[in-house]
Amino acid sequence: MSPDFARLLSELRDRLPADTLLTDPGALAAHARDAAPFSTAGLPAVVVLPRTAAQVEEVMRTAYGCGVPVVPQGARTGLAGGANAVDGCVVLATTRMDRIGTIDPVNRLVRCEPGVITKRLNDAVAAHGLTYPPDPASWETCTIGGNIATGAGGICCVKYGVTADYVLGLDVVLPDGRRMRTGRDTAKGVAGYDLTRLFVGSEGTLGVIVGATLALRPARSAALALLAQFPSLTAAGHAVAAITGGGYAPSAVELLDRATSQAVAEFGHPLLRPDSAATLIVESDAPDPAPDLAAMKKLCEDAGAHQVVAAGTADESQKIIEARRLVSPALTAFAATLGGRPTAFIEDVAVPPSELPTFVGTIEEIARRHRLRIFTLGHAGDGNLHPTVVFDESDPDEVQRAGTAYDDIMAAGLALGGTTTGEHGIGTLKRAWLGRELDAVSHALHREIKRLFDPRNLLNPGKVVEA
Amino acid sequence: MSPDFARLLSELRDRLPADTLLTDPGALAAHARDAAPFSTAGLPAVVVLPRTAAQVEEVMRTAYGCGVPVVPQGARTGLAGGANAVDGCVVLATTRMDRIGTIDPVNRLVRCEPGVITKRLNDAVAAHGLTYPPDPASWETCTIGGNIATGAGGICCVKYGVTADYVLGLDVVLPDGRRMRTGRDTAKGVAGYDLTRLFVGSEGTLGVIVGATLALRPARSAALALLAQFPSLTAAGHAVAAITGGGYAPSAVELLDRATSQAVAEFGHPLLRPDSAATLIVESDAPDPAPDLAAMKKLCEDAGAHQVVAAGTADESQKIIEARRLVSPALTAFAATLGGRPTAFIEDVAVPPSELPTFVGTIEEIARRHRLRIFTLGHAGDGNLHPTVVFDESDPDEVQRAGTAYDDIMAAGLALGGTTTGEHGIGTLKRAWLGRELDAVSHALHREIKRLFDPRNLLNPGKVVEA
Structure with missing residues (x-):
């Protein structure tokens, strides 16, 4: 059955309040994609902003009857293209359902x-x-x-x-x-x-x-933070292993690699040494965080940290946490120095935490091999890293190298027993990679489940798996 | 296709080591059912005890090819009949796969x-x-x-x-x-x-x-326990709400109702008052459990407990925990006084914790209405109770009243926003109830998923949902 757009629009207008339907070109363009760069996206035929579940039912019934695809959207902050429109679809944004x-x-x-x-x-x-x-x-x-x-x-x-x-x-x-x-x-x-x-x-x-x-x-208790810098990735890895293996329950264990540490230090963070192979930001929100923090500080020192700062107050903690928060502006500042049209690919690979030092080392090697700047930061405590390739989009050769590096990083993560996505999703961006991560039987079962729920492949088609 | 048992046995004998196949009547009978009383069970044609995943693949391929149902079993300690054999099936027990x-x-x-x-x-x-x-x-x-x-x-x-x-x-x-x-x-x-x-x-x-x-x-730290008894269910409910609402993280919050408290007291536990409407056993395994325990003791007292004992040592904790452990022998001792063929139905309803006092009160009323002894104990912290109907199986009238009470308890749990099974499962015992707990669309989707995975309905047929 070919989609019947004219009938769709007429029926939606009959069944829903006028202000729930947007068809002006500006609105359609604004709802075309989420925050994933370089992902395929089409242009919706209409954006629907229902206020109730009953209105969502109407939209789905109508689109189903007309054979028109529907793409659900929230705030479009996703990083995998999972909310990208397909041409001629209904974008169903649930932002007004906010009770x-x-x-x-x-x-x-x-x-x-x-x-x-x-x-x-x-x-x-x-x-x-x-x-x-x-x-x-x-x-x-x-x-x-x-x-x-x-x-x-x-x-x-x-x-x-x-x-x-x-x-x-x-x-x-x-x-x-x-x-x-x-x-x-x-x-x-x-x-x-x-x-x-x-x-x-x-x-x-x-x-x-x-x-x-x-x-x-x-409610969580007020947290205290710790900043530890290491002369080698292995030393930072040992510190993470000692903290988790020691039975501590930190509320954050964030890692900045050498490039990221340097960028944040150069951006002006007063506590960061620019010459560290890795920086850890560790936080405890235990009811009494001080003894926990002191013990974790000792573990970082024992693992070979060459700089450790433990906060004693909320203000000092803020200053430490600031190092994590400055990553984004620091990378933007770096990107501005590239010239051309600077942009960034953000990765989302997770590996078993014990493999972190090897994985970060491999990423550094991938950066060298492809003559790229890759900044790795992420959630070291659960092995989930976000290597970020910053490059000039106006340089076709660099675009191609960035794409290859992106793939190389996923391959390296899988080889270490990891997953291609720890928290961002498959979307359109990693659909081909899902077939490499899953075994053939599981991948086939994914497609069968999709077909069971959506036999006409009308709901968010082309995301996660082919129908 | 009708099942081909002769071919099945011959093929299994060809493909698997002889000692993995049991066909003697004793073994078949022993593998007919799990620990759920009054659940339907058939007699298997063969019991297979594979040692490897490859052998499990062989069993499944062979049974599938012959159109013979397969019922997987572990230790048969389940309480819902989920591992009960169906007539002429292969019982596939994975107990020897224990690496x-x-x-x-x-x-x-x-x-x-x-x-x-x-x-x-x-x-x-x-x-x-x-x-x-x-x-x-x-x-x-x-x-x-x-x-x-x-x-x-x-x-x-x-x-x-x-x-x-x-x-x-x-x-x-x-x-x-x-x-x-x-x-x-x-x-x-x-x-x-x-x-x-x-x-x-x-x-x-x-x-x-x-x-x-x-x-x-x-590893968990050594725990300390607290025993609190209350003159009313409401008071005990307030104590549970104050503990969870106060942000404490006890490692156990067990409840014994009036009948159970009395049975354990009469069985000889030295700390239990037999005249309490409810007993709570609360445990903390925080690194330093004493302050937590003292605070929770105070909350129990404030809620109106008429007896509170907090352990200061591991030995004292053991004595308190013993009250929970004595429930089973105490009920067995009570059952022995019934005459006939005493037996027990164990329920597994979970309700939102705030509904616990109402739910326990309703169970007591159901017991009175059906002239039965129902002993309620369970995991009060997450609202999961195990009301246990103890009755004489040789008395057809009592059997019928016990069955009705069992159903009444599930209906009461659902009416309070609960579920018919918190942790035991649907099995054969509650299959009809699943249709009452789920909405019609969800129930239909359950059957479709079963059909997708098992189009010939050969794996553990008749459990959870009809195919």
Whole structure:
């Protein structure tokens, strides 16, 4: 059946309030892609901004009936092209569905709609002495629905787990418009198959999330941070292994490689030595963090750190954390020196933490081989690194080398027992790589599951797997 | 296609070592059912005890080719009939696949085969200063494969989570004999759909688990326990709410209702008052548990406890924990006084913790209405209760009332926003109830997923959902 766009628009206009439909070229262009550079994207035929789950059902039923693809979107902060439009599709943005339900401190849960901004949810639950831990970099602007669809991670995952660990239940609209509920409002439950987890991280390819029940935790204590710099990657790796192997539960273990440490030092951070092979930023939010921090400081020193600074106050911690926050502006400043059209590829490979030193070393070698600047930073505590290739997009040869380096990094991660994506997702960007990461039977089963949920391949087609 | 048993046996004998096949009537009868009373079970045609994943593939391919159903079994400690044989099936028991792979303290993981006994795994990882937390009641005899298949829980889940939270990846043989791997060896990862979680808790209906990568944690500190008794259910509920709402992280919050408290007191436990409406046993394994325990003791007193004993030493803790351990012998002693053929139905309903007092009160009312003795104990911290109906199986009227009470308890749990099974599973026992717990779309999707994985309905047929 070929898509019937004229019927689609006419039916959507009949069934939905006028202000939920956008067809002006500016709006269509604005909703064409998420934050992943160099990913394929088309132009939507219409952008729909429903306010209720019933309106989402209408959209799905209508598009299904007309044979028109639907691409769900949150805040479009994704980094894998998972929310990129396909030509002539309906973009279904859930940003206006942003109600937060009753916050329940005794059962430690909250129900909310998909368009709620992660920071807003956290502010709301903080008023009840609670927290929703997942903290992806975009947490001030991204939506809960997008977080769930990508299975978002963040910095404090090393202690508190990822988005998936906080999703107790979901309300979902299937490609044909039927609505269903997964999961439950209880901490434990094993009735039936775990469909909640099947939807989490499925990047909008199996259903549209229209509501979620999320688990909460008691508010976190004020944290203290530690900055440790090392003359070698191996020494930094030993420090990470000693901390996790020693039974400590740091709330952050962030790594900056040599290039990133240097960039941040040159950008003006007062505490960073520019000549370090690796910098670790470690944070403890234990009720009394000082003894934990002192013990972890000692482990860094024993591992061979040539500079260690442990904060004694919140202000000192802020100064240390600032080093992590300065990575982005420091890389932007570096990029400006490149000339041409500077841009960046951000990677998302995770390896077993024991392989971190080898992996970072391999990335440095890949950078040399391809004559590129690659800045590696990431969540060392769970082995999830974000090597970032900064290059000049106006130089075709450099673009080609950057692309090859991007692939080489994924291949190296897989060879070390890792995964091509720790928290950003497959989207359009890594679809070919999914076939290398999964075995053939699993990959075939992925396609069969996609076909079961979406037999006409109309929901977010071309993402994660081919139908 | 009708099953070809003669061909099946002949082919299995050709393809597998003789000592992996059992056909003597004693062995067949011994493998007919798990530990769920009153659940339907058939008699297997053959019991296969493979030693390798390749042998499991052979079994599955052969049975698939002959159209004969296969029922996977671990230690048969399940309580829902999920491992019960069907007439003429192959029972595939993975108990001889019991190798533990390298224990990896830096990445905090271990690979093991499905037949490893949970306690043995824990002893092995303890030698490396690590622990595998899930602690179902049968942990000294049950298998990891069975734990994964049922999504087993336990006492320390309230702090450490359930089996599902520790499964990073699985090796699985599909109904037609194809082997695949799910998940990964990294803490984080979002490549593709979460098939690991789809297999966890699927009760052997989608595939046979032949290997697992499990996450581990640093060894737990020695715990201290607290016993608190209350004159009313509401008071006990307030204490639980104050503990969880106060941000404490107890490693156990166990509840004994009035009947159970009385039975254990009468059985001779020196600390229990027999006249309490509810008893709580709370444990802290914080590095320094004493201040935590003192604070939780105060919360119990403030909530109106009429007796509180906090342990100061490991020995005193043992005495308190003993009250929980005596429940089973105390109920057996009570059952012996019933005459006839005393037996017990154990329930597994979970409700939001705030609903616990109402739920326990409703159970007491159900007991009165049906003139039955129901003993409720369970994991109050996560709302998961095990009301146990003790009755005389030789009295048809009592059997009928026990069955009705069992159903009434599930209906009450669902009405309070709960689930019919917190950790035991659906099996054969609660299959009809799954249709009441799930909405119609979700239930239909369950059947479609079963059909996708097992189009001929040959793997553990009749469990969880009808094909």
